[in-house]
Amino acid sequence: MELPKSLSAILFYQAEPMTIKRLAGFLKRSEGEIRDGLLLLEDALHGTGIRLIRNGDQVTLGTMPEASALIETMTKEELSRDLSKASLETLAIILYKGPVTRSEIDYVRGVNSTFILRNLLIRGLIERVDNPADQRSFLYKPTFQLLEYMGVSRVEDLPKHSETIAALTQFISTKEEEEYRLEHAEGVPDDTASGTTPEEEADVEETDEAGENFDDEELEEHRKKDQLEV
Known part of the structure; x- marks a missing residue:
């Protein structure tokens, strides 16, 4: 894929400002190549409803x-609609586990x-700050506006604060252990890789051979009948 297209895809997906250095690392290009690619992207976006915004070494x-x-x-x-289940789920993670990165939120939610x-x-309802x-x-x-809406003066006053944090921590720990176990699981022995034992495989082979013999006998019988008819 051409560099400007790769840059636009990453910036669109990330939906957050990214540094030139980070883009270079993602795409395995030099920072100079990234800067040149961004110039080409700016030209490509000209006349569309999208623009490239720069702030120091960050772009988005x-x-x-217009x-x-x-x-x-x-x-x-959007603001007139009620929060979706996914939004409430994300908001709960930020309330009870924040400050938290987007990657951590994605890890807990799985999406x-x-x-x-x-x-x-x-x-x-939330604010974004430098990490x-x-x-x-x-x-x-969470913002002060959200805490005010929740009727609490601080995050620690949220309902079942300690229990929820403990449950989140346990969930993440269990998920990490499961991923580690799957990643380091031992390979399945060759004899059982097909899901059958050697004895069962032998039975299958015998059945296949019998089937092939039956087909040959049936074919020979048809040949004899053809010869008699001739």
């Missing part, structure tokens, strides 16, 4: 200013949460 995709009225209308429509996070950010442990990612945490 965004909509054109589309602001349309985006505002869509945003109001990509990019667009759900965007929706929650638009609603002002001091990894400048390539962000942390998501």
Whole structure:
């Protein structure tokens, strides 16, 4: 795939600002090649509703200013809807485990949460801050508005706070152990790889041979009948 197309695909999927260095690592290209590719991408996006937004060494995709009225209308429509089950699930993870990265949220849920996070950010229920442990990612945490809506002064006052955190921790630990077990599972012996024992395989071979002999005898019988008719 051409570099500009690869860059647009990654930036669209990530839906978050990414550094030139991180893009270079993903695509196994030099930072200079990434910068050149971004210039080509900017040219390719010219005349569309999407633009490349730069902030220092970070880049992301965004909509054109001309589309602001349309985006505002869509945003109001989204905000008028009730939160989906997936949104509530994501919100609960952020409330009880935050600050948390998107990859951690995805790991717990088992699916990509990019667009759900965007929706929650638009609603002002969560906020995104820099991750001091990894400048390539962000942390998501509940806003004061959300805590106020929940009727609590701090996260620790949430219902069953300790129990829920313990359950989440146990869930993640169990999932990691299961993945480790599957990854390091011993191979199945050759004798049982087909799901049958050597004795059963021998029986199958004998049955196959008998079937082949029967077919030969039947064919020979038909030949004799043909000769008699002639």
